[in-house]
Amino acid sequence: MRLDGQMQSQQQQDALLPRPRGALPRVCATLLVAGATGGLRFLSPQELLGWVALVTLMLTLGPLLHGLCLLPEEVLHHRHTRYRGRGLLGHVAPACGLCSGTLRAAGLAALLLYLAGDPLAKHGDTWKLLVLTAVFYTLLKSLVVLVPSEVEVSDLCEARKTNVAHGLAWSFYLGYLKLVLPHLDGSIEWFRSSHLTNGACWSHRSRRLFILVPLDASISHKLEDEDDNIRFYGNLPNHEMDRAGVRGRVYKHSVYTVLDQNGKGHECVVEYATPLLTLYRMSQESSSGFGEAERRQQVLLFYRTLQDILELSLECRNRYTLILLNDDRTDDPHFLSNAILRHLQQQEKEEFCLGPPAHQQTVCPARCGVGRPPGAPPVRGNWHNNPEPMSREPTLMISLEKPQPLKQPVENTDDYYGGK
Incomplete structure (x- = not known):
């Protein structure tokens, strides 16, 4: 019963502790993208690459334009205090979101859009859509409308250990x-x-x-x-x-x-x-x-x-x-x-039981006094008739004598046969 209570207490404690967040959101996003692209490929397979390139370019131009809006403030007022005069491209620009990954994604999307063709070429409104998406993303981001959720902030702080x-x-x-x-x-x-x-x-x-x-x-x-x-x-x-x-x-x-x-x-x-x-x-x-x-x-x-x-x-x-x-x-x-x-x-209960459990006694050293020291002579008589409580914790005994060489085997076959 006591063991069951301890296990139940441990389970309750584990239920209180938050586990690190896993990869389930990325799995759901991957499945969502796979389903959407699969449906688009079924409806219009010839324009699939063009739509993917256009959407990718729209999603990357917004953060890049918002990073360009953040850059003047950091360069003019914080470059020497926050960045201690470090390089513009090496430290200040990445801190504003102008990182190489976003730039590469935008460049590849533009190249793919050029090669695959514009899905809105018939209407000629692609450039309007790109410009409006980028500027409105920047506005909503600056007005703190498009902000990371509490889950994203918590996940980022836990991952970077900044809590x-x-x-x-x-x-x-x-x-x-x-x-x-x-x-x-x-x-x-x-x-x-x-x-x-x-x-x-x-x-x-x-x-x-x-x-x-x-x-x-x-x-x-x-x-x-x-x-x-x-x-x-x-x-x-x-x-x-x-x-x-x-x-x-x-x-x-x-x-x-x-x-x-x-x-x-x-x-x-x-x-x-x-x-x-x-x-x-x-x-x-x-x-x-x-x-x-x-x-x-x-x-x-x-x-x-x-x-x-x-x-x-x-x-x-x-x-x-x-x-x-x-x-x-x-x-x-x-x-x-x-x-x-x-x-x-x-x-x-995790302590190991030493000696015969049926005759071993556990007595507090403070109440029964100090037991027989290690160098004392052994107790005469039957141990079961004179049980002695353990007076100290078991220790590892190491000999200080120098190691001796092994004895060579002695040939005694002649004596053996001669005696026979």
Whole structure:
């Protein structure tokens, strides 16, 4: 039942995360063009190439003419500030939409129209259609009537990784997680050794940084204010480093005790993803143009981007746990503690069971004391009659002795036959 609940929780989380957009729009457009050209070929096969060339020329002349309207503004007022005096053809013109692809498409369409013949040659109105299409496209584009849709803008920002969420995720990783997570295990080990008498128990999988990512970006500065089953336990030792001109900049983590339904405490290091404070503050400022709907979308992109970054990071591997918190949690006063316990128990079940499972016991080192050291003599007697709990994590023992050459085979056949 617990495994089914974990799978259901994972499915719900996957249902919240937006997937990258695929190629379905391009497939639909290709099918649409194939159907239209097929019908036109059936109705008037002799004029098909002429119509295709004419339409292509009309669709490319509009953007080219609009780019020519953008070019004077960029050259006269922004060439030195935005482009730092770069070349006109190499940087400024492509930025205005006068790229080589559009120019080549227009040139090929004009050549094809010349070779295939004008489908409107009988009326002599082709040039009127081309001119009117180009100038009206430029007018509608300048009046912000022909603008990219929200889906196109979102797809372009995600493809180029220019969303607010992408920048915040990379800043959170490079400016914080990559610096502190490699030292987390040592800090927890020191904290354990200094709090042995307080009854704190740390499992192997709980020695991670639990990063909370709420969908509504609502963050409380004290976790115990949100859930009374969470209690502040202490702070890990400060980690200091020189950073951006600040000598001895301090990085720290807080330890919390999370109580389960039986009142048993589980210690772990928990904190919110601090960049979500920026997203929340931006949604409260009218000048940012950032509403609640955009904030929720950016939180989901932040979670997905940070997850992708950390999965490829060797410095942070097995040192973190991302917890996505749904914003539909008003009816459960212990939603936060249950979410932490669910991830904590799930990770503890992933530990490998060493030794005979029928006789193995798992006892917290902090409550039972330190077990027999590695160099102590072995225990005499039957192991089953004197079971001993595992007192430390299994380690890889490497011998420091120099490798010895293999012994040469000794010929003893004469002695064997002689003895016989």
